[in-house]
Amino acid sequence: xxxxxxxxxxxxxxxxxxxxxxxxxxxxxxxxxxxxxxxxxxxxxxxxxxxxxxxxxxxxxxxxxxxxxxxxxxxxxxxxxxxxxxxxxxxxxxxxxxxxxxxxxxxxxxxxxxxxxxxxxxxxxxxxxxxxxxxxxxxxxxxxxxxxxxxxxxxxxxxxxxxxxxxxxxxxxxxxxxxxxxxxxxxxxxxxxxxxxxxxxxxxxxxxxxxxxxxxxxxxxxxxxxxxxxxxxxxxxxxxxxxxxxxxxxxxxxxxxxxxxxxxxxxxxxxxxxxxxxxxxxxx
Amino acid sequence: xxxxxxxxxxxxxxxxxxxxxxxxxxxxxxxxxxxxxxxxxxxxxxxxxxxxxxxxxxxxxxxxxxxxxxxxxxxxxxxxxxxxxxxxxxxxxxxxxxxxxxxxxxxxxxxxxxxxxxxxxxxxxxxxxxxxxxxxxxxxxxxxxxxxxxxxxxxxxxxxxxxxxxxxxxxxxxxxxxxxxxxxxxxxxxxxxxxxxxxxxxxxxxxxxxxxxxxxxxxxxxxxxxxxxxxxxxxxxxxxxxxxxxxxxxxxxxxxxxxxxxxxxxxxxxxxxxxxxxxxxxxxxxxxxxxxxxxxxxxxxxxxxxxxxxxxxxxxxxxxxxxxxxxxxxxxxxxxxxxxxxxxxxxxxxxxxxx
Ligand SMILES: Nc1ncnc2c1ncn2[C@@H]1O[C@H](COP(=O)(O)OP(=O)(O)OP(=O)(O)O)[C@@H](O)[C@H]1O
Ligand SMILES: [Mg+2]
Numbered sequence: 001x002x003x004x005x006x007x008x009x010x011x012x013x014x015x016x017x018x019x020x021x022x023x024x025x026x027x028x029x030x031x032x033x034x035x036x037x038x039x040x041x042x043x044x045x046x047x048x049x050x051x052x053x054x055x056x057x058x059x060x061x062x063x064x065x066x067x068x069x070x071x072x073x074x075x076x077x078x079x080x081x082x083x084x085x086x087x088x089x090x091x092x093x094x095x096x097x098x099x100x101x102x103x104x105x106x107x108x109x110x111x112x113x114x115x116x117x118x119x120x121x122x123x124x125x126x127x128x129x130x131x132x133x134x135x136x137x138x139x140x141x142x143x144x145x146x147x148x149x150x151x152x153x154x155x156x157x158x159x160x161x162x163x164x165x166x167x168x169x170x171x172x173x174x175x176x177x178x179x180x181x182x183x184x185x186x187x188x189x190x191x192x193x194x195x196x197x198x199x200x201x202x203x204x205x206x207x208x209x210x211x212x213x214x215x216x217x218x219x220x221x222x223x224x225x226x227x228x229x230x231x232x233x234x235x236x237x238x239x240x241x242x243x244x245x246x247x248x249x250x251x252x253x254x255x256x257x258x259x260x261x262x263x264x265x266x267x268x269x270x271x272x273x274x275x276x277x278x279x280x281x282x283x284x
Numbered sequence: 285x286x287x288x289x290x291x292x293x294x295x296x297x298x299x300x301x302x303x304x305x306x307x308x309x310x311x312x313x314x315x316x317x318x319x320x321x322x323x324x325x326x327x328x329x330x331x332x333x334x335x336x337x338x339x340x341x342x343x344x345x346x347x348x349x350x351x352x353x354x355x356x357x358x359x360x361x362x363x364x365x366x367x368x369x370x371x372x373x374x375x376x377x378x379x380x381x382x383x384x385x386x387x388x389x390x391x392x393x394x395x396x397x398x399x400x401x402x403x404x405x406x407x408x409x410x411x412x413x414x415x416x417x418x419x420x421x422x423x424x425x426x427x428x429x430x431x432x433x434x435x436x437x438x439x440x441x442x443x444x445x446x447x448x449x450x451x452x453x454x455x456x457x458x459x460x461x462x463x464x465x466x467x468x469x470x471x472x473x474x475x476x477x478x479x480x481x482x483x484x485x486x487x488x489x490x491x492x493x494x495x496x497x498x499x500x501x502x503x504x505x506x507x508x509x510x511x512x513x514x515x516x517x518x519x520x521x522x523x524x525x526x527x528x529x530x531x532x533x534x535x536x537x538x539x540x541x542x543x544x545x546x547x548x549x550x551x552x553x554x555x556x557x558x559x560x561x562x563x564x565x566x567x568x569x570x571x572x573x574x575x576x577x578x579x580x581x582x583x584x585x586x587x588x589x590x591x592x593x594x595x596x597x598x599x600x601x602x603x604x605x606x607x608x609x610x611x612x613x614x615x616x617x618x619x620x621x622x623x624x625x626x627x628x629x630x631x632x633x634x635x636x637x638x639x
Contacts, residue, residue: 179369188386
């Protein structure tokens, strides 16, 4: 009887466990093992083990510049998402139906379209013969080419990531007592001061968790830098793809993937600690 | 000269009228209660004074100045919300100090005034607590302190005591009145608790379906309710319908003494009689015989249901040690002074006393 009650939880979680081991842990372990294999241009992956993949990646300015760019783009995207998403969520929460539903759909809508299709949409807008460039020519400012630049990647990333910022912030605003803002006004605070001193500190948790999601997803994004960054502007995920598919240097690709994974993990864990400290302060 | 004046203030949502032409004059230092059942428009009225709801019609004057369309943060009124709306991420002292910061008052002066007002509400030991670390009654006092510290010309309270248990509530009612009298702030309090309204206000405004139906001193609202609704809403009331005679009514073949409202003889009238004005008297001395059908003990008094020829009459007797209370099934006779029984014809108009 006792034995059975002890094994039941394990038994019930078995499908999930198998799924997690097979789909997440196993590929990760295989990638880790692969990253320590030696590679030879003529002979392919060798059965000897080495640290040279890691030393190559970490000493090559080419790869370092890509890591740096990845972090920078993810960071800028996060900051922009906060700057646009927080006011947007606030405005959304002050809207009445049907407008609220309409705008919520507009915000969530992009998630319903494949990233690839969206990226093509952006490349049509941003290219040298695109709509924006044509408009600029018509205004006499000359052609502008945003496509294949970091700006293009950031614009498209912000577009995709906004819902992940707006939804947690909006949820946080929904939970606030609407009387708080009225109380602040009645005590003489302007709308802006009430927002800054009363509303923002209390939705900071939503903002922080939104930033965490946006940062993580941006740093590991693949399709957008691939399609809008062109051949020259690589980010972490696209350079891993290159190593696997073009250079066929799988161990090196695996090493890059691992470095990115660890770096991302460290940043997010540090950030998460910050969120928890904040949560203790706000929620007690 | 009234200090705060509402001129036929109205609020409509679509084709629903939440507040219908409310006019009121409140004197300086006065404590006025808005009393009425749920949904009658009390909060809406208060929020129009506060500037949190835009009136559909009418105006609000404060000290001779029209503030109908002024922003809430320029009115400088002190508001205590039903949910208290304390800032959860600030300590008690920071909460109270917020309004002073908004007025750009220096740190030293701020600290002095915060300490002063927290002493007034007897919370001087709780400066550094967060609202979640306080009891309901303490939170409510913080909310009052936060509203009072800015020295508002008018204090608006929206059911400030409704979240408290009965005992604390009673204590806080007297506390509220003490604070209000110490500071002398003109106060408008919304409540749906008639006991609260009667015990601590200078005047009571009774509202019903968005309209004001009576504005009077508490004793007058209780003793001379303007409508049948008010008489049953405030306290308990026996209503007996019958036809008018001189200084009496006739109902179901019984003649009951009453003071008149000028209704002509033979007109249909209603006799209103408070349970505590009825005495249970020895046989042969009463106006109305009956049988006790139930009795309830309330500590300070007994409540009897008495079946009579004119229907069920509720009688309240103080719990004195003079005699044993009548038992269920016991025949009794009821008597009252004619002044205590008011007869009135329907319909009735609003009665009013200026303050
Ligand atoms: N924003 C709104 N839109 C439509 N109707 C509203 C709105 N706000 C309030 N009402 C309606 O106006 C009426 C009066 O509301 P109000 O909040 O003033 O009632 P109240 O007297 O304070 O009641 P309670 O004692 O329950 O707090 C209610 O019937 C309510 O449904
Ligand atoms: Mg209300």
